Amino acid sequence: MRRTEIKTILQKEEIGAEVVVKGWVRNYRGNNFVMFVALNDGSSLQNLQIVIDIEKFDAQLLKKITVGSSLSIQGTIAKSEGKGQSIEVLASSVEVLGTANADEYPLQPKKHSLEFLREIGHLRFRSNTFGAITRIRHQMIYAIHTFFHERGFYNIHTPIITGSDCEGAGEMFQVTTLDLKKLPFTKDGNIDFSEDFFGKQTNLTVSGQLEVEMACMAMSKVYTFGPTFRAENSNTSRHLAEFWMIEPEVAFADIYDDMDLAEEFLKYLISYALTNCKEDLEFLQERLLQEEKSKPEQERSMPLIEKLQFVLANDFQRLTYTEAIEILKESKPNKKGQFKYEVKGFGTDLQSEHERYLVEKHFKKPVILTGYPKEIKAFYMKQNPDGKTVAAMDVLFPQIGEIIGGSEREADYDKLYNRMVEMNIPTEELYWYLDSRRYGTVPHAGFGLGFERLMLFVTGMGNIRDVIPFPRYPKSADF
RNA sequence: UCCUCAAUAGCUCAGUUGGUUAGAGCAUCUGACUGUUAAUCAGAGGGUCACUGGUUCAAGUCCAGUUUGAGGAGCCA
Numbered sequence: 001m002r003r004t005e006i007k008t009i010l011q012k013e014e015i016g017a018e019v020v021v022k023g024w025v026r027n028y029r030g031n032n033f034v035m036f037v038a039l040n041d042g043s044s045l046q047n048l049q050i051v052i053d054i055e056k057f058d059a060q061l062l063k064k065i066t067v068g069s070s071l072s073i074q075g076t077i078a079k080s081e082g083k084g085q086s087i088e089v090l091a092s093s094v095e096v097l098g099t100a101n102a103d104e105y106p107l108q109p110k111k112h113s114l115e116f117l118r119e120i121g122h123l124r125f126r127s128n129t130f131g132a133i134t135r136i137r138h139q140m141i142y143a144i145h146t147f148f149h150e151r152g153f154y155n156i157h158t159p160i161i162t163g164s165d166c167e168g169a170g171e172m173f174q175v176t177t178l179d180l181k182k183l184p185f186t187k188d189g190n191i192d193f194s195e196d197f198f199g200k201q202t203n204l205t206v207s208g209q210l211e212v213e214m215a216c217m218a219m220s221k222v223y224t225f226g227p228t229f230r231a232e233n234s235n236t237s238r239h240l241a242e243f244w245m246i247e248p249e250v251a252f253a254d255i256y257d258d259m260d261l262a263e264e265f266l267k268y269l270i271s272y273a274l275t276n277c278k279e280d281l282e283f284l285q286e287r288l289l290q291e292e293k294s295k296p297e298q299e300r301s302m303p304l305i306e307k308l309q310f311v312l313a314n315d316f317q318r319l320t321y322t323e324a325i326e327i328l329k330e331s332k333p334n335k336k337g338q339f340k341y342e343v344k345g346f347g348t349d350l351q352s353e354h355e356r357y358l359v360e361k362h363f364k365k366p367v368i369l370t371g372y373p374k375e376i377k378a379f380y381m382k383q384n385p386d387g388k389t390v391a392a393m394d395v396l397f398p399q400i401g402e403i404i405g406g407s408e409r410e411a412d413y414d415k416l417y418n419r420m421v422e423m424n425i426p427t428e429e430l431y432w433y434l435d436s437r438r439y440g441t442v443p444h445a446g447f448g449l450g451f452e453r454l455m456l457f458v459t460g461m462g463n464i465r466d467v468i469p470f471p472r473y474p475k476s477a478d479f
Numbered sequence: 480u481c482c483u484c485a486a487u488a489g490c491u492c493a494g495u496u497g498g499u500u501a502g503a504g505c506a507u508c509u510g511a512c513u514g515u516u517a518a519u520c521a522g523a524g525g526g527u528c529a530c531u532g533g534u535u536c537a538a539g540u541c542c543a544g545u546u547u548g549a550g551g552a553g554c555c556a
Contacts, residue, residue: 401555
């Protein structure tokens with residue numbers, strides 16, 4: 001007989017039907033006559049209650065049923081006599097697929113701290129919280145591809161190993177097959193990378209943008225969704241050394257089209273989560289409410305689902321960097337000296353306290369900031385006619401800050417070339433990037449969305465290390 | 480990388496001005512109980528007090544360094 005998923009059994013409620021279910025024991029209890037097992041197979045947050053008549057089974061077999069063990073159960077679906085669930089399965093055959101020594105198994109049927117679960121990252125999928133996050137993560141991946149597919153975008157696999165060390169987005173991890181104990185050197189004392197696997201120095205990518213722009217110059221609407229790597233020594237709850245990024249690129253589009261796409265995209269994903277991950281979101285919301293009970297009332301935030309609906313219901317506030325500086329300059333905390341960094345005028349780099357003030361206090365909704373000073377932004381961004389600013393846009397979200405960073409790209413060959421020289425970007429190495437402006441250049445724009453940042457917002461989790469299965473960060477590459 | 484705080488049983492935590500044999504709840508084990516819901520009740524076992532060094536008659540407690548974790552900042556997505 002084929003296995004039926006627990007989710008299906010709970011949905012259909014076919015009383016009297018004969019089924020085979022397989023899964024892991026979350027908890028069990030009982031007495032001398034009857035045993036109740038809460039079984040979970042990952043298909044749903046809900047467990048299925050298995051009822052075992054103790055007299056019908058071998059005592060040695062039943063002893064092997066412990067928290068964490070895996071079972072195959074054949075039985076009939078019945079209306080539950082108990083209060084906690086509407087249906088249950090009365091077992092006619094019980095097979096223990098794998099035991100789990102109760103003395104050693106670290107997951108108990110009780111609340112564990114997220115820090116502890118992170119230490120047992122290989123087992124934390126078996127917790128309710130991480131199960132919910134895992135299901136939501138999958139739904140979001142699916143929704144991202146669906147969104148772009150429905151709008152005529154093509155998915156481009158940009159390289160993970162890159163030959164350029166100047167993608168302009170941070171410190172890179174080196175990739176080499178050279179024997180680190182016997183490095184080959186050139187005559188002038190440098191490491192001889194011509195002996196390396198690729199015959200040159202290579203790194204893990206920090207962004208697929210430059211390559212996806214090349215595809216954009218033929219396919220018009222493209223996106224890449226892949227792993228990116230930053231060797232920055234960032235120890236925060238919002239950064240990972242290995243994370244997944246979504247980078248769409250659209251030809252014949254300007255910065256306003258880019259903002260429209262970003263807002264539509266984020267709202268689509270949040271709306272998708274609300275309709276397709278209801279049960280898991282409700283669970284995470286309840287978890288957060290329990291956690292917040294210990295906090296004073298003013299510090300408590302909106303319940304998770306309400307917060308997601310709120311973002312859907314309101315237009316993102318769009319304003320320029322210059323306007324933001326004016327608002328911040330005139331703000332109470334700035335005048336009273338409550339900001340750690342005072343806002344003085346144009347050119348001030350916005351700190352997270354300033355972004356938070358704009359999003360959480362002043363506008364109380366997501367904000368899209370545009371027109372940043374060119375000095376604080378990347379070389380490829382389109383220079384505005386004012387000579388001071390570039391057509392960049394950052395989407396700022398409550399609690400997480402910058403969730404999206406994007407721009408209209410500089411399409412003019414001379415302007416791009418000169419800016420690269422100004423910023424010491426090696427033009428020979430990036431000849432291929434310049435070629436896109438030399439042959440049939442068109443206006444185009446795109447952005448990058450950190451997938452785990454989106455996950456933080458949708459799940460309401462506080463630490464980015466808890467929304468990716470196996471987080472990589474400084475001093476940590478376990479599992 | 481910087482600032483602040485923390486590390487005691489498998490987990491979550493108490494541990495007084497430095498002073499006898501380091502405590503609780505949960506988990507585990509044993510037993511009781513005819514339908515449980517994080518079951519309940521009774522009993523038992525379980526500790527290199529993160530690590531290294533120092534002060535002291537005496538250190539879980541004080542000091543220094545190291546490691547790890549949390550919160551915040553920077554870098555960014």
